[in-house]
Amino acid sequence: MKVFKGIFIVIILLGVVFTAFRFGPQLLGPGGTMYLTLIPDNFTKPQGIYEFSTKSRGLEEFVLDRKTPAHLRNVSFLGDKMVYILNVFDLDGLEEYYSQVYIADFEGRNRKQITNSNSDKRNPVLSPDGSTIAFQSTLNGERNRDALESARVERFAIFTTDLEGNERFIAQGVQPHFSPDGKSILFLKNKGLYLFNLESRRIERVWDMNEGLTYMGMKLDLSDDRKLLAWSSANANDLLVLSIDSWSPFSAIIKSRYEVTGFWPKFSPDGKYLAFQEVSDVEEINNQHLVVFKLSDGSKRTVLELDDYYQEPLWVNDWK
Numbered sequence: 001m002k003v004f005k006g007i008f009i010v011i012i013l014l015g016v017v018f019t020a021f022r023f024g025p026q027l028l029g030p031g032g033t034m035y036l037t038l039i040p041d042n043f044t045k046p047q048g049i050y051e052f053s054t055k056s057r058g059l060e061e062f063v064l065d066r067k068t069p070a071h072l073r074n075v076s077f078l079g080d081k082m083v084y085i086l087n088v089f090d091l092d093g094l095e096e097y098y099s100q101v102y103i104a105d106f107e108g109r110n111r112k113q114i115t116n117s118n119s120d121k122r123n124p125v126l127s128p129d130g131s132t133i134a135f136q137s138t139l140n141g142e143r144n145r146d147a148l149e150s151a152r153v154e155r156f157a158i159f160t161t162d163l164e165g166n167e168r169f170i171a172q173g174v175q176p177h178f179s180p181d182g183k184s185i186l187f188l189k190n191k192g193l194y195l196f197n198l199e200s201r202r203i204e205r206v207w208d209m210n211e212g213l214t215y216m217g218m219k220l221d222l223s224d225d226r227k228l229l230a231w232s233s234a235n236a237n238d239l240l241v242l243s244i245d246s247w248s249p250f251s252a253i254i255k256s257r258y259e260v261t262g263f264w265p266k267f268s269p270d271g272k273y274l275a276f277q278e279v280s281d282v283e284e285i286n287n288q289h290l291v292v293f294k295l296s297d298g299s300k301r302t303v304l305e306l307d308d309y310y311q312e313p314l315w316v317n318d319w320k
Helices: 002-028 144-150
Strands: 033-038 048-053 059-062 070-078 081-088 100-105 121-126 132-138 156-162 167-172 174-178 184-189 192-197 203-208 218-222 228-233 238-247 250-258 262-267 273-278 289-294 300-305 315-319
Touching: 033 070, 048 070, 070 121, 070 315, 081 121, 100 121, 100 132, 121 174, 132 174, 156 174, 156 184, 167 184, 167 192, 174 218, 184 218, 203 250, 218 262, 228 262, 262 315, 273 315
Parallel strands: none
Antiparallel strands: 033 048, 033 315, 048 059, 070 081, 081 100, 121 132, 132 156, 156 167, 174 184, 184 192, 192 203, 218 228, 228 238, 238 250, 262 273, 273 289, 289 300
16 A cells, blocks of 8 residues: 555656646746737738737737727737727728727727827837827828838837827837836937937937947837836847936946847836747748747747748737
8 A cells, every 4th residue: 555655646746847847937937918919821810919828828819899890900008008009991801091099998998099190100108197198100191011111210200199189299210118207208210219308308319329220120118117128129130138227317238138130029017027029030030939038047938939920010019
């Protein structure tokens, strides 16, 4: 009897060891849900937002409205609110109207269209108090696909709007992010990283480009506490993580640097991890996958293969 009991205990211990080895990274690693913009490579479904669970590794489509012919593009969250970009088509699905900014509850209820102007919008973010939305937009009625051909960031502009749709031009540039107090916006212009004060309307360059100009392949993200800034440069195989010491005046230093090619860095809710869409070749855009860096030691782990999805409209939108 003791022998059988001993064998049983050994089997249990082996099961525990196997479970820890097989599922330990999911159980002990970062938590939360990532929101990705994806199109299946075979185009069986239109562009949409997908939820990726960092624990179960499950990927599910995030559906807002099945009745409206539309493509759900960017989304970001703040508390129980979400802002997103919707490309709406006519009933035949042929004519694509200008993309607009919407706001809704976290689950997509109580949807409200905010903007209604003749421009294509991208990358909406809510101010910390939830009263203002900043977003990137094309200029002079230009469509997004045409503006992207130049690869220059100042072919686009940053706007803000209140929740009633009163838009306000900020400056030419891309990738807007609010400061912790919501009084300034950090974004990219041709010559570097800039900060725009919404009260004084003063703009200043806070990080210079040492060589060349910025371009559309560069992406930014701020941690939830606004103390870390991720800045990727696909053409240079470079991913920077800056530690922000002060916002007024703005001061930051390089905390870590990774030699990696890809797009869309996104911090985990606790700021301890950084997700990134890695590719093997920026020209061919192949072998793409979602990786997660542990910022304390720089280790990297692949969490999702993305070869089954069309790359061009792929975004890592948010992580909550």
